[in-house]
Amino acid sequence: MSETKPLRLLRNVNAKLAAIPMVLTALVVFVGGTVWTVFYSFTDSKLLPKMKFVGFAQYDRLWHNSRWLISIENLAILGTLSLVLTISLGFILAVLMDQKIRFEDTFRSIMLFPFALSFIVTGLVWQWILNPDFGIQSVIRSIGWTTFEFNPLNNPSLVLYGLLIAGLWQGTGFVMCLMLAGLRGIDEDIWKAARVDGIPTWKTYIFVVIPMMRPVFITTLVIAAAGVIKLYDLVVAQTSGGPGNASQVPAMYVYDYMFQAQNLGQGFAASTMMLVTVLIVLIPWAYLEFGSKKHG
Amino acid sequence: MKNWKLAAGLLLSVALPGSAMATDLEVTHWWTSGGEAAAVAELAKAFDADGQDHWVDGAIAGGGGTARPIMISRITGGDPMGATQFNHGQQAKELVEAGLMLDLTDVAEANHWKDVIYPPSLLDSCTLDGKIYCAPVNIHSPEWLWLSNKAYEKAGIPVPKDWNEFVASAPALEAAGIIPLALGNQPWQSNLAFGAITVAVGGLDLWKKINVSKDMDAAAGPDMAKVFEAAANARKLAAKSTVQDWNQATNLVITGQAGGQIMGDWAQGEFAVANQVAGKDYTCLPGLGLNEYLSTGGDAFYFPKLKDADKEAAQKRLAALLVSPEVQVAFNLKKGSLPIRGDVNLDAANDCMKKGLKILASGNLVPSGDMVWSADVQKQAEDLMVEFWKTDMAPADAQAKWVEILKTGL
């Protein structure tokens, strides 16, 4: 036994050495870092991590903090709206693009280019377009409609829609591409059969194509949901979380309390809650994905 | 090895003229507005003047809220700068406790800081266990009302003399298409405005009772409720103000688009850059004209421990320089803040600064929020205040939340 073990370890030694960066990343950063953060979220760490345990006190405070509650509410609203809109608009765009149109590449290039830009750039551009003194509002007022109001970024009840307009601009083209790939993956025979049966095109899309594209929809949903939870740059650039706290998101709370308020424990508790949110999205997906593989 | 280094050093010192041997010291701060940048330039000029040092500017834009995290994570992350700005008070306390900051006691003794720095509370907030860890550079008081004479001229009414008159004048300003109160969106600005209104409406005693004696009954009491009512009234005056930065808000006052702004005395730097004359183009009311006092907030420089002995010597030279009379005058005139020593000549100061000096001399002083509360409490209060100012949150609700926040800092 003592002779075979070193031999087994030495087999494929180059491959094992080459995999060290991956193993370290997986264990030290992803597992280690996550465990570390969750662990210290139960401490009273201020500026520096300290092993002074306070139980669930950080979580108790977090869920009584009005800025955090607003952030969570915003996340729920933004998440729902952006998921519904990106997926439905992305699908509709993909269907339009799938109608044997000319200049398909041009149309696609135009719809997709914002995806190459950073959220910082996206946020700043839309901040400018939505600027009440120079942007859309002022332009429409200058052509005669002097009472026209469109100032979402300075109105607490509309600011999320301002973010949404920018977010959709950046992301729908990407979803459209995923959906289009999904549409093109559907067998031509399905269409032929539908035509033979005299089923109208729109009915075929809704009752035949969409159910067949379920995996694409789910993937898109998971990617978009994970993206919304991480949302940070866009808000920083476009609204800085304002007016008031009206466009705050969890990622900003984490950053502010970890680094500005010098309250690491609170920041760790908030980031742990973000992790929990991701798990809520991820676990059902993983269950569906791997569960279905086992069965078929 | 040691000899080799010595020899190399000698060779270099022969080969190069003295000035090229300058010790670089990176200094981080968040002074990026026009007036602030001009004041920093004075510091840099003075530091470079001795020929053996060089100021490497590490300005971080976006205000203290953005800058402090970067500074702190660099210090705790093992990549310290040569010197860094913090506000007087508790912001760097844990860094000092963790032994990351340079002890400046010898510099302070050699330059008699204990005798010259006024008020003494400034040096106290730099002191931990009898040792001194920071060099204060200025005193800033946040509780000023800045008024645009131009705006009042346009509205055809006299410039108010205190906060109550200002509130009364608001309808006339609005009728003339002027925003009564300019207020930037950044959270700390809402908190600052609230603090100023607390002193103006609630009085100095109430402020001290809550913030110094930490009397939570007073914080939840009826006198404070009146302050919240007053702030709720003031937020209506700022409803049309949509700018982000404090200096953009000041710019609204400078151009007469807004009637007034509650802002610290650093706003003077912006007026100066725009060639505005105190008393003629603008009016300043310390303590909002109701309770004339100064809180002794302000800026101090801390010096992270470095391994390099040359750099440490340069750090100490910079510390001594910051407190020296010449630098104090040059810097504070540009910055619009008050010097940290009473023995300097500030005849060149403008009207507003002279008002501040008079109050300083009279001893009507209180500690600043940064001195009495932790960064954690300050941040929570900012979060609450920015929500309160920008929504229609009921004053009573806000007060209840505010008391809860203060309690986390007890």
Added chain:
Amino acid sequence: MVDATNPRGAKPKPRFSGRNIMLYGTLIVICMYYILPLWVMVMTSTKGMPEIRLGNIFSPPVEITFQPWVKAWAEACTGLNCDGLSRGFFNSVRILIPSVILSIAVASVNGYALVNWRFKGSDIFFTILIFGSFIPYQVMLYPMVIILRELGIYGTLWGLVLVHTIFGMPILTLLFRNYFSSLPEELFKAARVDGAGFWGIFFKIMVPMSLPIFVVALILQVTGIWNDFLFGVVFTKPDTYPMTVQLNNIVNSVQGIKEYNVNMAATLLTGLVPLVIYFISGKLFVRGIAAGAVKG
């Protein structure tokens, strides 16, 4: 991967049918939404400030000026440093090149080891990596600060390079793993019989056969790293700020009056690199994002 082959919509119709007018009309209106911000950026950045105050943001400049571009590139100030965005540009380049090379090198070797040199537990590490890609970065932010501090590279360029390599690893490893597993296994077996080792097979067979996927990875990483904001903020200092962070600083720190034309020129300059890559790479970009997104 599903490739975009032929459109499969309903039967083709005559060119000028009502349906076509509706279809192209809709697509053109949608494209306006996508192009509008780009148009506004270009127009605003080529106007003088007086014209911006008077005119509307959509109208072309009466008098074209490139002064805002010059100012944004070389003169805009943060504090005492008035060298504009140029410093950020060069920082981004200096961050980008080593990060892209290192992350692709590590991930391609990972993918190769995962497909051809499986060892006990290799799939577990891969699963951790994939789950790790969904963990919000905020959770691992502070542990990462500690790791870099312990390595003594916190605040340096190499620290940020390491961060990009680590957080880019999941998606790139997945990309390479999927590609390598689609290559015929006989090639690998034949090479082994000939006595080629781990590195020999990798460099002589795998890499030459996989150039397209390297290009896809390159596009993915260049745009991703160029657009990063959060890591740039947390792991660098003002001297080494990447372009996105500096852009946000320049636009959101004002000395005197806000110069919208300079801001828009700065925004465009920052977006230019990914835009150029996007328009040059064309379909490969689409393939890259779709490959990165659709798992399995």
